[in-house]
Amino acid sequence: MVGPTASLTPLARADGSASYHCPSTGSNILGSVNAPVELPGRRDALKPEDATVEVFVKTGTAPASVGERYVEGIIRGVVGRLILGRERGYARRGVVITLAIVGGESVGRADSHLTLLPALLHTALLALLSASVPLSMTFSATVLSVDASGKITREPSAEVAAAAKSIHVLAFTSKGHLLLNESEGAFDFDTWEKVRQRASAICHGTSTVGADGDIAMVEDADGQPLEGTIRETVEDQVHRDYAWKIDAA
Amino acid sequence: MNKEAPLSIAERDFILNALREDVRLDGRAADQLRPLTVSFGEEYGHVKVQLGRTSLIVRISAEVTKPHDDRPFDGLFTIAMELTAMGSPAWDNGRQGDLETYVTNVLDRVVRHSNALDTESLCIVKGVSCWSIRADVHITDYDGNLIDAACAGIMAGLQHFRRQDAVVKEGQVIVYGLDERVPVALNITHKPLSVTFHTFDEGKKVIIDATRKEEQASEADVVIGLNNAGDVCFMSKFSGSPVDAMVFVDKTSVALEKVKEINAIIDKALQADLAKRAKSGMLEMSRAENDRELEQ
Numbered sequence: 001m002v003g004p005t006a007s008l009t010p011l012a013r014a015d016g017s018a019s020y021h022c023p024s025t026g027s028n029i030l031g032s033v034n035a036p037v038e039l040p041g042r043r044d045a046l047k048p049e050d051a052t053v054e055v056f057v058k059t060g061t062a063p064a065s066v067g068e069r070y071v072e073g074i075i076r077g078v079v080g081r082l083i084l085g086r087e088r089g090y091a092r093r094g095v096v097i098t099l100a101i102v103g104g105e106s107v108g109r110a111d112s113h114l115t116l117l118p119a120l121l122h123t124a125l126l127a128l129l130s131a132s133v134p135l136s137m138t139f140s141a142t143v144l145s146v147d148a149s150g151k152i153t154r155e156p157s158a159e160v161a162a163a164a165k166s167i168h169v170l171a172f173t174s175k176g177h178l179l180l181n182e183s184e185g186a187f188d189f190d191t192w193e194k195v196r197q198r199a200s201a202i203c204h205g206t207s208t209v210g211a212d213g214d215i216a217m218v219e220d221a222d223g224q225p226l227e228g229t230i231r232e233t234v235e236d237q238v239h240r241d242y243a244w245k246i247d248a249a
Numbered sequence: 250m251n252k253e254a255p256l257s258i259a260e261r262d263f264i265l266n267a268l269r270e271d272v273r274l275d276g277r278a279a280d281q282l283r284p285l286t287v288s289f290g291e292e293y294g295h296v297k298v299q300l301g302r303t304s305l306i307v308r309i310s311a312e313v314t315k316p317h318d319d320r321p322f323d324g325l326f327t328i329a330m331e332l333t334a335m336g337s338p339a340w341d342n343g344r345q346g347d348l349e350t351y352v353t354n355v356l357d358r359v360v361r362h363s364n365a366l367d368t369e370s371l372c373i374v375k376g377v378s379c380w381s382i383r384a385d386v387h388i389t390d391y392d393g394n395l396i397d398a399a400c401a402g403i404m405a406g407l408q409h410f411r412r413q414d415a416v417v418k419e420g421q422v423i424v425y426g427l428d429e430r431v432p433v434a435l436n437i438t439h440k441p442l443s444v445t446f447h448t449f450d451e452g453k454k455v456i457i458d459a460t461r462k463e464e465q466a467s468e469a470d471v472v473i474g475l476n477n478a479g480d481v482c483f484m485s486k487f488s489g490s491p492v493d494a495m496v497f498v499d500k501t502s503v504a505l506e507k508v509k510e511i512n513a514i515i516d517k518a519l520q521a522d523l524a525k526r527a528k529s530g531m532l533e534m535s536r537a538e539n540d541r542e543l544e545q
Contacts, residue, residue, distance in 0.1 A: 012302055012390050013337050030306075030389060032335040056342035058333055061310035061385055098335040098342060100387050102306050103290060 003223050006122065006230075008130045008237040014098075016131020020123040021103070024155040025115050025143070028103025031123035033131040036093035051085030052094045057120065060101035067113040071120060075099075078171060078180050079124055084134040095133060097124050105158050112184055115161045117169045118143050121180075122230065129234055139179050140203040140226035141171035144195050146187060152198055168192070170199040174227060203227055252346075253339045256465045264466040268454045274463065275301075279456045280503050283394075285511065287405050287518040293432065294410030298402040301460065302392035305336075307402035308385045309410040313424060316372065316379040324371020325381035328356050328403060336388035351487060352395050356386075359443045359474035360403055363482035370436035373415050378422050380412060382435065393461040396472060397511075400443045405515045407435055409522065441482050442511050443474040444504040452493050455500060457507060471496060473504040477512055 004022045011017035014032035021028045039052055055076045057068040075097070083095055099120050107113055118141040125138060145156040145164035153160050161167055166185030173179045183192070205225040239246070256264075264274060271279065283301030290297065294309030316323055332340040332349045340346060360366070371380035384403050388395065411432030414425045447459040447467035459467060469489025475481045481501065486492055 011304075011335065013392070014335055015338070017335070030335070030387075034334050034338045037338060054342065056333060058331065058335075058387065059385075060387075061308050061383060063329070096334045096338075096342065098333045100306075100333065100335060100389075102308070102387060103292065103295065106310065 003229050004119070004122070004226075006126055006233045008126055008233060014127075014131075016127050016129070016133070018123050018126030018130055019102075020119055020126065022119045022155060025119065025157060026104040027101065027116055027119040029099055029116075029119050029123040030102045031097065031099045031120075031127040033095065033097050033124075033127040033133065035095040035128075035131055035133050036090050037096055039094035049086055049091050051083060051090040051092075053080045053083060053085070054094055054096045055079065055124070056096070056098045058098065058100040059106065060103070061106040067107060067111075071113045071117060074117065074180070074182060075120060075124055078121060078139070079128070081179070082125075082135045082137060082139070083128070084136055087134045090134070095128075097127065099123055107158075111158070112161060112167055114167045114169050114182060114184055115143055115145075115156060115158070117141070117182065118155070118171075121171060122226075125230065126233065130237075138174045138227075138230060139171050140174075140230055141169060141180065142199050142202045142226060143167065143169045144199055146185075146191055146195065150191065152195060154198070154202060166191070168195045168199070170196060170203075172200060172203045172227075176200070176204055201225075253337065253461065253465065256462060260462065261466045264463060265449055268449050268456070273456065274460065277458075279454070280507070282458045282507060282510065283460075285401070285514055287401065287515050289405075289409055289518065289522045293427075294406045296402050296406040296409060298398050298405070300394060300398040300401075300458070302390060303394060303398050304390040305395075305398055305402055306387040306389060307399070307406040308387070309406040310383050310385070311380050311410070311412040312383075313373065313378050313415065313422065314381040316376060318376075321376035322372050323368045324379040326361055326366050326368055326371075326384075327381070328353065328361060328384045328386070330356065330386040330388075330399065332388055332391075336391040340391075348395070352399065355396050355443065355472055355474075355483070355485065356399055356403065358485075359400055359441050359472075359483045360407075363441045363474065363476075364438055365404065365441050366407055367436040367438050373422055374417055380415070382407075382410075382412075391461065393464045394445055394458050396443050396445050397458065400441075400474075401511050401515060404440055404442060404512075405518065408437055408440075408515070408519055410435055439476040439478070439480070440512055440515075441474050441476045442508045443472055443483065444500075444507045446471040446473070446496070446500050446504075448489075448492055448496065452491070452496060455496055457503065471500065473497070473501055475501070475504055475508055477509055479505050 002023045006020045008018050010019050016033040019030045055072045057072050121141045145153045145161050145167045148165050166187040169182040171180035203226045286299045288297045296307040298305050330353050334342050386399050414430040416423050446455050448455050448469045472485045474483030
């Protein structure tokens with residue numbers, strides 16, 4: 001299993017940006033964050049003591065459709081829970097997150113947008129970190145598809161997702177709590193529980209699965225937990241940015 | 250908002266006075282482009298353009314649709330550009346500003362209306378089905394001269410793009426996948442590009458490829474679109490103060506030189522990419538020739 005690759009701050013004009021490539025779903029996302037910015041006409045927002053989070057998903061090769069608006073809503077919900085919008089300088093200001101799908105197959109009008117969701121979420125998170133927006137925690141997310149025989153596929157390609165019986169997106173916080181659960185299709189609770197365990201193992205490694213040796217073998221194939229990948233990407237960037245300081249010490 | 254923060258008076262004067270002494274902020278000559286790099290992604294028609302600190306991504310895509318009723322022999326070609334907060338914090342997501350309307354209009358004129366892409370070759374069955382080609386321009390960093398960068402990106406994308414092969418058999422349209430048949434290149438009739446000039450000091454100083462700050466300090470802009478053969482397909486003086494007619498006459502030859510320069514950069518990048526693909530792609534597998542040892 002080839003893990004995702006990401007880089008921080010590839011853009012010059014935006015306050016923070018990240019590019020993210022997931023080889024198994026083939027998605028390639030570029031994200032930017034501008035924060036805090038003045039939002040005109042939002043002075044009397046519903047929550048005056050909080051920051052307004054705006055998410056915009058830009059399609060790669062097709063006109064914008066309802067699918068993107070649906071995904072935007074989910075991302076806004078997740079990210080809104082993370083951002084400390086009451087920090088100094090953020091109240092009544094806006095956090096504008098722009099995510100452009102710059103590579104990979106475009107999602108058709110009737111296709112599920114869930115396969116793209118983890119990549120979009122990770123890009124948004126990395127861009128927020130790059131923009132130094134105060135966050136309460138980080139997270140990692142994954143998408144799993146279950147086919148008719150009950151086989152679970154991690155980060156399915158477009159064809160696998162189209163043939164799947166159900167698709168699940170799960171996100172876990174850095175402390176291991178379930179942050180997001182979006183599912184599509186028909187499934188029963190046992191299936192969901194299996195999916196949750198597998199997702200948790202993908203995001204946080206096998207330690208959370210339990211002492212079942214058999215499962216641990218399977219999960220080893222998933223390689224490094226996603227949480228670690230995200231953490232390392234940021235660590236590497238910080239190392240590079242502070243090279244002058246580290247060398248001097 | 251939708252407007253960049255204005256230049257301070259001091260900055261504006263500095264740029265202007267420097268230009269009076271024939272000096273630009275980045276040390277270029279008046280008719281010198283910023284370094285332009287064109288690179289291609291994995292998919293066909295995925296282009297990255299970097300012009301100085303302006304960068305953008307163009308993606309070309311094709312799908313089968315029904316042609317317009319009044320033009321049953323023509324395929325469709327659309328250029329979609331949306332300025333998002335990614336390119337510049339001054340742009341609002343989902344709100345169209347003046348710049349977006351202007352640039353989209355110029356691109357439409359230079360590339361689409363000059364028939365750079367032969368839309369008749371996109372017809373599959375008269376009045377029933379045709380290819381719809383779509384060029385999406387994603388601005389990732391904005392530092393002036395959006396028009397020329399986007400134009401170069403779209404033209405490079407159209408030349409790089411390969412659509413699936415479609416065949417009509419017994420009244421049925423069969424579209425072969427990219428791995429079933431060698432994909433088909435688009436039919437490009439000519440390669441028009443735009444060159445944008447900005448004027449300063451009551452039209453006495455004219456520069457090309459202005460950066461964002463130079464654009465803001467300028468009085469007016471002149472866009473000339475032409476192809477390698479020197480056919481002018483677009484000329485505009487959209488807004489700002491008047492420009493002497495001689496500027497148009499003089500600068501058209503400069504524009505031609507620059508168009509040739511940019512087209513050469515695109516061609517070089519295309520050749521390099523095709524050579525890379527030829528080694529590892531479908532083209533090699535679908536080749537009908539036998540490998541032969543050359544004997545002497």
